[in-house]
Amino acid sequence: MTYTIKDVAKITKLSIFTIRYYDKEGLLPFVSRNKSGIRVFTESDINQIMTICCLKNTGMQIKDIKKYIDYCMEGAGTIDSRKELFVAHRNEIINQINSLNENLKLIDSKLKIYSSPNAAEIINELRRIVFDEKRENGLPSCYTQIN
């Protein structure tokens, strides 16, 4: 069973353009061509593209994904390098998750205010503080017109 670029686009949810672009960037050296030069994808090619998507979706840059693919093409001798690369990327992901959770706290605190029954009162009080702070420092306030 083999797949066309169209099939792979459907399966991976990448556009055909993007698949060709990835190939051009050296991310798909494992994909074979038939005698007319058309790409023919196997099951394991799709698996490898899924891994590429996983790395991409977790924020790895294409040039770094290429590094990983190059290691894979080189064979079992690069296992230590691949492991190193994945450990580093794993840490990146953990940091991203932590950062998102951290930022979520601020979002939630804002949402709490917006959802409060006296939201307007709180917001107006906050605006007053901003206004006062500007005035104390002799600064023209953008809020002047609307307060």
Next chain:
Amino acid sequence: MTYTIKDVAKITKLSIFTIRYYDKEGLLPFVSRNKSGIRVFTESDINQIMTICCLKNTGMQIKDIKKYIDYCMEGAGTIDSRKELFVAHRNEIINQINSLNENLKLIDSKLKIYSSPNAAEIINELRRIVFDEKRENGLPSCYTQIN
């Protein structure tokens, strides 16, 4: 107490260029200028910039951050819109976290292989499968030279 753009760059970890760029994009309409046209930041300006950073760091586009800032400038009448915007963005963040955790599983499964005592054996076996799959489909294999 007021701050210069340099101070703000240090506090927010944005570059001075980026702060000016954000201003140009309409993200900082609340920042005052002195009579020479130099930006003067207050404590609450910095708070608002922190919120901007929070939105940016969780993947919100600048044009959408601007929408939020515009709501804020407009006053308490836009609380419902702001809430809507934040609820939608909150969901975005949750999706991001879920996606990262999902992808982490694949990374960890790869790491498990790389960390196994017989990693080389497993990798070589996987390469053999890829090779066979290509051969079965009459495709030239990029792995041929190195296997």
Next chain:
DNA sequence: TTATTACCTAGAGTTATATCTAGGTCAAGT
């Protein structure tokens, strides 16, 4: 007074990641 330093703007340049276009090949169906 002069030099330095921090700031300003407008607009050019950069980077990463696509996305699209033009012009062409090839196999299958009518």
Next chain:
DNA sequence: ACTTGACCTAGATATAACTCTAGGTAATAA
């Protein structure tokens, strides 16, 4: 034989988000 449709490449264009440059102002220190 001819048309259609899916594929190909090289290279142009797009987009977001910076990042930098040139040329200028204004306050401060020597």
